[in-house]
Amino acid sequence: MTDTTVTPVSAKPAKSILEIDARTKKRNAAEKRFKAYGIAAICVGLFFLVALLWAIIQNGTPAFTQTYVTLDVELLEEKLDKTGERDIEAIKKVSTFGYKPLIQNALVDATEGMETEIEDKNLAKLLSDSAAAQIRDYVIANPDQIGETVEFTVLASSRVDGYLKGRVTREDLARDKNLSPDHLDLIDQMVEDGSVERIFNWAFITGADASEKRPESAGIGVSMIGSFFMMLVVLILALPIGVAASIYLEEFAPQNRFTDLIEVNISNLAAVPSIVFGILGLAVFIQFAHLPQSAPIVGGLTLTLMTLPTIVISTRASLKAVPPSIRDAALGVGASKMQTVFHHVLPLAMPGILTGTIIGLAQALGETAPLLLIGMVGFIASNYPEGVASGFLDPNSAMPAQIYEWAKRADPAYYERAWGGIIVLLVFLLTMNIIAIILRRRFERRW
Amino acid sequence: MSFMKLTASSLAIAAVSATSAAARDNVQVAGSSTVLPYASIVAEAFGENFDFPTPVVESGGSSAGLKRFCEGVGENTIDIANASRAIREKEIVACAEAGVTDIIEVRIGYDGIVFASQIDGPEYTAFTQSDLFNALAPKVMVDGELVDNPHTKWSDFNADLPDAEILAFIPGTKHGTREVFEENVIAVGCEETGAHDAMIAGGMSEDEAEDACLAVIGDGRSVDIDGDYTETLARIDANSNGIGVFGLAFYENNTDKLKVATMAGVEPSTESISTGEYPVSRPLFFYIKAAHIGVIPGLKEFAEFFVADEIAGPDGPLAEYGLVSDPALADTQMMISDEQTMTN
Numbered sequence A: 001m002t003d004t005t006v007t008p009v010s011a012k013p014a015k016s017i018l019e020i021d022a023r024t025k026k027r028n029a030a031e032k033r034f035k036a037y038g039i040a041a042i043c044v045g046l047f048f049l050v051a052l053l054w055a056i057i058q059n060g061t062p063a064f065t066q067t068y069v070t071l072d073v074e075l076l077e078e079k080l081d082k083t084g085e086r087d088i089e090a091i092k093k094v095s096t097f098g099y100k101p102l103i104q105n106a107l108v109d110a111t112e113g114m115e116t117e118i119e120d121k122n123l124a125k126l127l128s129d130s131a132a133a134q135i136r137d138y139v140i141a142n143p144d145q146i147g148e149t150v151e152f153t154v155l156a157s158s159r160v161d162g163y164l165k166g167r168v169t170r171e172d173l174a175r176d177k178n179l180s181p182d183h184l185d186l187i188d189q190m191v192e193d194g195s196v197e198r199i200f201n202w203a204f205i206t207g208a209d210a211s212e213k214r215p216e217s218a219g220i221g222v223s224m225i226g227s228f229f230m231m232l233v234v235l236i237l238a239l240p241i242g243v244a245a246s247i248y249l250e251e252f253a254p255q256n257r258f259t260d261l262i263e264v265n266i267s268n269l270a271a272v273p274s275i276v277f278g279i280l281g282l283a284v285f286i287q288f289a290h291l292p293q294s295a296p297i298v299g300g301l302t303l304t305l306m307t308l309p310t311i312v313i314s315t316r317a318s319l320k321a322v323p324p325s326i327r328d329a330a331l332g333v334g335a336s337k338m339q340t341v342f343h344h345v346l347p348l349a350m351p352g353i354l355t356g357t358i359i360g361l362a363q364a365l366g367e368t369a370p371l372l373l374i375g376m377v378g379f380i381a382s383n384y385p386e387g388v389a390s391g392f393l394d395p396n397s398a399m400p401a402q403i404y405e406w407a408k409r410a411d412p413a414y415y416e417r418a419w420g421g422i423i424v425l426l427v428f429l430l431t432m433n434i435i436a437i438i439l440r441r442r443f444e445r446r447w
Numbered sequence B: 001m002s003f004m005k006l007t008a009s010s011l012a013i014a015a016v017s018a019t020s021a022a023a024r025d026n027v028q029v030a031g032s033s034t035v036l037p038y039a040s041i042v043a044e045a046f047g048e049n050f051d052f053p054t055p056v057v058e059s060g061g062s063s064a065g066l067k068r069f070c071e072g073v074g075e076n077t078i079d080i081a082n083a084s085r086a087i088r089e090k091e092i093v094a095c096a097e098a099g100v101t102d103i104i105e106v107r108i109g110y111d112g113i114v115f116a117s118q119i120d121g122p123e124y125t126a127f128t129q130s131d132l133f134n135a136l137a138p139k140v141m142v143d144g145e146l147v148d149n150p151h152t153k154w155s156d157f158n159a160d161l162p163d164a165e166i167l168a169f170i171p172g173t174k175h176g177t178r179e180v181f182e183e184n185v186i187a188v189g190c191e192e193t194g195a196h197d198a199m200i201a202g203g204m205s206e207d208e209a210e211d212a213c214l215a216v217i218g219d220g221r222s223v224d225i226d227g228d229y230t231e232t233l234a235r236i237d238a239n240s241n242g243i244g245v246f247g248l249a250f251y252e253n254n255t256d257k258l259k260v261a262t263m264a265g266v267e268p269s270t271e272s273i274s275t276g277e278y279p280v281s282r283p284l285f286f287y288i289k290a291a292h293i294g295v296i297p298g299l300k301e302f303a304e305f306f307v308a309d310e311i312a313g314p315d316g317p318l319a320e321y322g323l324v325s326d327p328a329l330a331d332t333q334m335m336i337s338d339e340q341t342m343t344n
Helices: A022-064 A088-093 A096-110 A120-126 A130-141 A158-164 A181-193 A202-206 A221-252 A257-270 A274-288 A296-320 A324-332 A337-365 A369-373 A388-393 A399-408 A412-443 B002-020 B036-049 B062-069 B089-097 B129-136 B176-193 B195-201 B206-212 B229-238 B248-253 B270-274 B299-306 B317-321 B329-337
Strands: A065-074 A149-155 A196-200 B028-031 B080-083 B103-118 B139-142 B145-148 B168-171 B222-225 B243-247 B258-260 B281-289
Touching: A022 A065, A022 A412, A065 A096, A065 A158, A088 A130, A096 A120, A096 A130, A096 B036, A120 A181, A130 A149, A130 B036, A158 A181, A158 A196, A158 A412, A181 A196, A202 A221, A202 A412, A221 A257, A221 A296, A221 A337, A221 A388, A221 A399, A257 A296, A274 A296, A274 A369, A296 A337, A296 A369, A296 A388, A324 A337, A337 A412, A369 A399, A399 A412, B028 B036, B028 B062, B036 B299, B036 B317, B062 B080, B062 B089, B062 B281, B080 B299, B103 B176, B103 B229, B103 B248, B103 B270, B103 B299, B103 B317, B103 B329, B129 B168, B129 B176, B139 B195, B145 B195, B168 B176, B168 B229, B176 B195, B176 B243, B176 B281, B195 B206, B222 B229, B229 B243, B243 B248, B281 B299, B299 B329
Parallel strands: B028 B080, B168 B222, B168 B243
Antiparallel strands: A065 A149, A065 A196, B080 B281, B103 B243, B103 B258, B103 B281, B139 B145
């Protein structure tokens, strides 16, 4: 045994936690890289979100203003009421075509002194076709005004509106047969004059859809009512059915093969593509039950099928989240099973249930695919429902279907309205989600 | 629970009102998406001028509309079917089997089909049927012989056309427009170039040759568009070499993006289509269930209003939108007022 065999106590340990070795470096680098990926992913997501919102706002905001023309129209007695007896039936006989000369005269008067080479008969192209109907409605409501000169604020045509919004230029109109660049020169003079102005477009939010000849008067209001009635059906059916089913499954049902099967099926239903529910709705509600086509009640029933699994799953999750000690305590002081559930468990689970329901409703509100098959797309929503029953049963459209319909139409003015419709729809969805968040924040309990 | 009671009672109300909804007071129309804009323009004007409610107009295609039309007679079936083609014999039979025996056929006017391209794209300004046949048929005549289509550029067969890749966006086979395109353009070109005769000389029967003349090549030179004209427009926007098939009304609403080509030297316009000079056009129809007249309030008034001179005439709103008015409109008006049904 020699000295050499003695291993000297090393002053330097093989490893130090203060010194980073190659392996640790590698692990740290991997962590840094992963963080960078994460940040990059968020940035990409944010970029697309901003780009999308920017595109929507950029394209959609013009739909919320509309150009109107103020005109003094002389309601000539010899045109509107030849007999002079103010007989309402005789006045109704004069169709909107009979009002065209009055509008033309009013436009000739309004543009007097302005430089233009447009023939008198082409002046009316500045205005929407709805102008004649608006004046006719006024005359029928106020027959005593015949013979007077009344001031009307009527819609300008969609191309004039597009010009003031920068969508239509003189070059665009070179080959257009609806409007000529001369009309735009006249519009410039009328804007200076103050008789043409762009104001906030309430009619877009409250109005009915219009035909392709008058995009300027189209609004999303009627399809909003359609969506409202559909959501009402979904709420009335899906909430009680969904909550009852989940309470039974979660609190009362025995654990056996049959309930397992039901559970698996509910989870699978949530993943079924929505178009499948559309086909089902068509087969069951329209072809078998003979409910009216395009009616919000059918849309609502179809969307109920789609929303049910969402509500059941979220309700069961929030029932599960209620601690068992609550149930034990209630049962311990002598409450029955049902009293336990309805007096203690359900109130505590309510915020979760409501959140799930609202998110399910928001999803249903934005759904188009099932509506394609039950005739709510490709339909002109031009009539306001006359009451509650007619709201459910008369043909109507829904907001996303209306947007799709507008995007398909030929006139570029409808394109702008489709984007505007998206903004309205997004506002609704955002509101519903905010309500869901507030409910959760306010009533949530932590244990 | 009162909530449960509320739910139950509202369900009951819904069920009761569903049965009471049978009495219908509005006219219901469904069918061709080509006719939809015209029908909705008329429906809107009808609602404004009459005390009847605005008719309900749906689209879905000519065939789908006629199928619903032929489901039977009664308030839960539609009153009018729009179609961009005439009703077929077997549809009339299907109608009759379901009890729809009295049908009034109304021709509302003509629709022109135009060929248009990007406004800044190559100079596609003049086509003939032969040009489109040479570009798009699977077999064409080259130096007097029938061969597999060798053309990749328009200038390959017609030096007057631009030196650009052949790329055509044509309506898919489910569209009525496709039929018009095949019959009035490709088949005519087939005859003109002599391919039809060459096929018969090659041993085909007359019928086989006629069918072969309707074929369109599908290897990227022509693209079927199953959507509507907005989709074709988007494709044209993205491909400056492309030419697309549009309805006249659609083109006239988008003259800022599209330029139109003449067909056999004729510029498409409402005038040239109504005189029959422009070769690619088709009649548009709607069909009325005669059994519903007098039962559905406003049905006959709506039909009469549709073909009235002030609506469907040459200066009416339909012509302004792009419909080519029918020179024989007066006969149609007469037919509706007499409730003259189709005779088989």
